[in-house]
Amino acid sequence: MSKSFSFHISANDGRARTGIVSTPKGDIRTPAFMPVGTAATVKAMMPENVRETGADILLGNTYHLMLRPGAERIHNLGGLHKFMNWDRPILTDSGGFQVMSLTDLRKLTEEGVKFRSHIDGSEYNLTPERSMEIQRLLGSDIVMCFDECPALPADRARINESMQLSMRWAQRSRDAFGDRPGYALFGIQQGGLEQDFREESAEALQKIGFDGYAIGGLAVGEGQDAMFGVLDYAPNQLPQDKPRYLMGVGKPDDIVGAVQRGVDMFDCVLPSRSGRTGQALTRFGAVNLRNARHKDDPRPLDENCTCPACSNYSRAYLHHVHKAGEIIGSMLLTWHNLHYYQELMQGLRDAIAAGELDAFVAQFHATRAQGDIDPI
Amino acid sequence: MSKSFSFHISANDGRARTGIVSTPKGDIRTPAFMPVGTAATVKAMMPENVRETGADILLGNTYHLMLRPGAERIHNLGGLHKFMNWDRPILTDSGGFQVMSLTDLRKLTEEGVKFRSHIDGSEYNLTPERSMEIQRLLGSDIVMCFDECPALPADRARINESMQLSMRWAQRSRDAFGDRPGYALFGIQQGGLEQDFREESAEALQKIGFDGYAIGGLAVGEGQDAMFGVLDYAPNQLPQDKPRYLMGVGKPDDIVGAVQRGVDMFDCVLPSRSGRTGQALTRFGAVNLRNARHKDDPRPLDENCTCPACSNYSRAYLHHVHKAGEIIGSMLLTWHNLHYYQELMQGLRDAIAAGELDAFVAQFHATRAQGDIDPI
Ligand SMILES: [Zn+2]
Ligand SMILES: [Zn+2]
Numbered sequence: 024m025s026k027s028f029s030f031h032i033s034a035n036d037g038r039a040r041t042g043i044v045s046t047p048k049g050d051i052r053t054p055a056f057m058p059v060g061t062a063a064t065v066k067a068m069m070p071e072n073v074r075e076t077g078a079d080i081l082l083g084n085t086y087h088l089m090l091r092p093g094a095e096r097i098h099n100l101g102g103l104h105k106f107m108n109w110d111r112p113i114l115t116d117s118g119g120f121q122v123m124s125l126t127d128l129r130k131l132t133e134e135g136v137k138f139r140s141h142i143d144g145s146e147y148n149l150t151p152e153r154s155m156e157i158q159r160l161l162g163s164d165i166v167m168c169f170d171e172c173p174a175l176p177a178d179r180a181r182i183n184e185s186m187q188l189s190m191r192w193a194q195r196s197r198d199a200f201g202d203r204p205g206y207a208l209f210g211i212q213q214g215g216l217e218q219d220f221r222e223e224s225a226e227a228l229q230k231i232g233f234d235g236y237a238i239g240g241l242a243v244g245e246g247q248d249a250m251f252g253v254l255d256y257a258p259n260q261l262p263q264d265k266p267r268y269l270m271g272v273g274k275p276d277d278i279v280g281a282v283q284r285g286v287d288m289f290d291c292v293l294p295s296r297s298g299r300t301g302q303a304l305t306r307f308g309a310v311n312l313r314n315a316r317h318k319d320d321p322r323p324l325d326e327n328c329t330c331p332a333c334s335n336y337s338r339a340y341l342h343h344v345h346k347a348g349e350i351i352g353s354m355l356l357t358w359h360n361l362h363y364y365q366e367l368m369q370g371l372r373d374a375i376a377a378g379e380l381d382a383f384v385a386q387f388h389a390t391r392a393q394g395d396i397d398p399i
Numbered sequence: 400m401s402k403s404f405s406f407h408i409s410a411n412d413g414r415a416r417t418g419i420v421s422t423p424k425g426d427i428r429t430p431a432f433m434p435v436g437t438a439a440t441v442k443a444m445m446p447e448n449v450r451e452t453g454a455d456i457l458l459g460n461t462y463h464l465m466l467r468p469g470a471e472r473i474h475n476l477g478g479l480h481k482f483m484n485w486d487r488p489i490l491t492d493s494g495g496f497q498v499m500s501l502t503d504l505r506k507l508t509e510e511g512v513k514f515r516s517h518i519d520g521s522e523y524n525l526t527p528e529r530s531m532e533i534q535r536l537l538g539s540d541i542v543m544c545f546d547e548c549p550a551l552p553a554d555r556a557r558i559n560e561s562m563q564l565s566m567r568w569a570q571r572s573r574d575a576f577g578d579r580p581g582y583a584l585f586g587i588q589q590g591g592l593e594q595d596f597r598e599e600s601a602e603a604l605q606k607i608g609f610d611g612y613a614i615g616g617l618a619v620g621e622g623q624d625a626m627f628g629v630l631d632y633a634p635n636q637l638p639q640d641k642p643r644y645l646m647g648v649g650k651p652d653d654i655v656g657a658v659q660r661g662v663d664m665f666d667c668v669l670p671s672r673s674g675r676t677g678q679a680l681t682r683f684g685a686v687n688l689r690n691a692r693h694k695d696d697p698r699p700l701d702e703n704c705t706c707p708a709c710s711n712y713s714r715a716y717l718h719h720v721h722k723a724g725e726i727i728g729s730m731l732l733t734w735h736n737l738h739y740y741q742e743l744m745q746g747l748r749d750a751i752a753a754g755e756l757d758a759f760v761a762q763f764h765a766t767r768a769q770g771d772i773d774p775i
Contacts, residue, residue, distance in 0.1 A: 062719075062720075062723050062725060063716070063719065063720070064720055064725045064726075064727040066725060066726055066727070067726040067727070067730075068727070069707070069727070069730065091719065091722070091723060092694070092715070092718075092719045096694070096695060096715070099695065100695070100697050100713060100715050100716075101697065106713070106715070106716055106719075107716070108711040108712060108716075318468070318472070319472060319475065319476070321476050321477065331445070335484040336484060337476060337482070339468070339472070339476050339482070340439070340476075340482055340483065340484075342468075343438075343439065343467070343468045343482075344438075344439070344440055346467070347438050347467060349438060349440045349442060350440075350442055350443040350726055350729060350730070351440040351442070351443070351444070351445070353726060354443075354445065354726070354730070
């Protein structure tokens with residue numbers, strides 16, 4: 024295993040690429056989907072089973088972990104990997120996005136953000152420097168710059184102001200991160216839906232220099248068309264030879280469209296969150312297991328899926344345990360959904376390597392257009 | 400594997416015995432602990448992991464399953480084993496006890512019990528005949544007689560009346576069960592804390608003839624001393640050559656004392672329910688992982704335990720996930736608790752086989768008397 028952080032692209036197909044991000048804790052096959060382990064657990068999953076689905080890397084949330092159990096505590100306990108029993112790479116976000124979306128009474132200044140915990144109301148101060156410190160204490164392998172992102176829609180002046188602040192914070196993040204061999208720092212492009220701001224942001228980040236580049240400020244309610252509109256140009260504004268990470272995306276068809284447009288890394292709570300509410304994500308699209316149509320259905324969720332939910336249980340059972348509020352309902356559907364996502368990523372990687380991405384994407388959409396199997 | 404149901408005792412130590420209950424679906428090593436799978440799931444566990452803890456048999460609850468998803472539905476889906484992905488023996492209770500404890504608006508007659516579902520208020524009628532039918536539809540390997548059990552304390556007249564009714568229902572259960580090779584019907588001794596009624600009940604059951612005998616009406620709030628008082632004579636009132644099952648018991652020290660008094664089978668929600676509320680059951684007694692003393696403790700729950708919770712996580716992690724309400728907290732502690740129970744049963748079986756039960760029990764109590772390890 025490499026002692027340093029690197030990215031090697033092995034094949035291109037159109038704007039899409041497949042390759043490997045190498046880290047001292049293991050390789051990340053790209054395009055990669057990172058399951059979200061918010062509070063040091065991918066909800067309803069044992070980490071060894073998350074690995075079995077094909078995940079090479081998990082995402083942890085700085086905001087949640089700094090509040091509970093606390094970054095210093097996790098550091099004293101040997102770091103996040105040991106704490107949560109995951110020895111492969113971990114990427115952590117900077118905390119900025121969740122401070123903005125989850126807290127009240129926050130105060131944004133040039134210095135950073137002051138806010139109160141949504142758990143117990145206690146006061147915190149998050150700055151680029153503190154975010155770097157927290158992510159170091161956690162032992163994160165891929166650290167994200169501390170940034171700010173306005174809710175959309177916002178006017179150009181607000182978007183520009185926010186992007187400029189994020190670029191100043193990117194420099195402070197870079198300075199605070201320092202030189203840490205084997206660990207990576209990713210910059211985050213901002214600029215909303217404005218191509219000129221995106222270009223300016225990309226240039227500012229490259230001037231600072233990062234190990235990878237995220238496309239931030241998307242998947243915040245702008246819709247798929249607007250997002251793809253930005254992705255038609257944004258990845259090309261970023262370096263070809265560094266990983267590109269689209270934060271918080273997304274639905275399976277979002278991911279497929281973004282891979283076609285040159286994105287390498289993704290994270291999203293959708294597969295795990297949906298699993299807990301009875302929604303399965305399948306080749307045929309979304310299937311709501313709580314629907315009464317499944318009550319007497321002896322068939323598996325997806326006869327072609329090899330996950331435990333599909334291998335060992337009927338739709339009737341999945342319906343029953345979700346209606347009854349049984350924990351195994353969350354466990355099985357989360358497992359299926361993560362399995363499906365990783366299978367999709369493997370399919371995308373194989374298709375790019377074979378130069379057959381267009382055919383793969385056509386098949387992907389055709390299967391979804393069929394919809395779920397007919398009721399019995 | 401045997402095609403019929405049988406019980407073979409391989410060793411005795413005092414009043415305790417160890418042996419094997421053979422069924423067409425697999426052997427049950429006794430003394431046996433049966434995890435409770437109320438609604439077709441041992442809560443927060445995958446069934447293959449329940450098996451890994453050493454469980455030879457699960458218990459299912461007729462009351463819950465008849466209401467949701469329904470016995471006829473489970474039958475049409477291939478039976479409870481297939482439905483819940485457990486191919487080894489299943490014992491089902493008769494539904495009687497839970498109708499009494501979970502429903503309002505119930506009406507008890509000679510015929511049976513009319514009640515309303517606690518889920519949706521719909522009306523049901525449960526009789527010995529219907530209970531036998533439901534347990535047959537579920538595919539239960541060990542079927543329990545439909546009985547009635549008064550809450551304690553109750554006066555002798557009420558206890559006698561109830562016991563007599565249960566004996567008439569035992570005959571009707573036997574008649575309705577019929578001849579089903581490979582499946583077993585267990586009678587249930589009643590009589591509260593009254594030795595003469597227990598004797599009368601035992602004689603009535605043996606006159607009817609069953610494949611095994613349960614000791615019912617205990618663990619309903621009478622306390623361990625009163626329960627052991629009954630167990631000093633009740634098992635000996637039942638046949639030596641048939642399995643004896645103490646329903647709804649219990650805490651680890653309840654089980655140890657009951658095994659010493661000649662009981663072969665147990666079931667209890669305690670290990671799984673405690674696991675969901677942050678209470679670990681260990682060699683050292685109960686440990687509440689929600690307690691702040693564990694917040695910074697890097698040590699495993701029990702360094703000698705080989706379960707995943709103890710092998711891969713710190714007390715600090717278990718504390719964190721229980722405080723944060725994460726599902727993995729329930730998963731890990733349920734796993735540990737079931738693992739501990741099965742390890743205890745294996746210890747009891749080995750000790751009986753070696754003729755060293757007294758020494759084993761002395762060690763069991765000595766370790767508990769030490770209490771949990773000191774805080775760091
Ligand atoms: Zn599946
Ligand atoms: Zn353990």
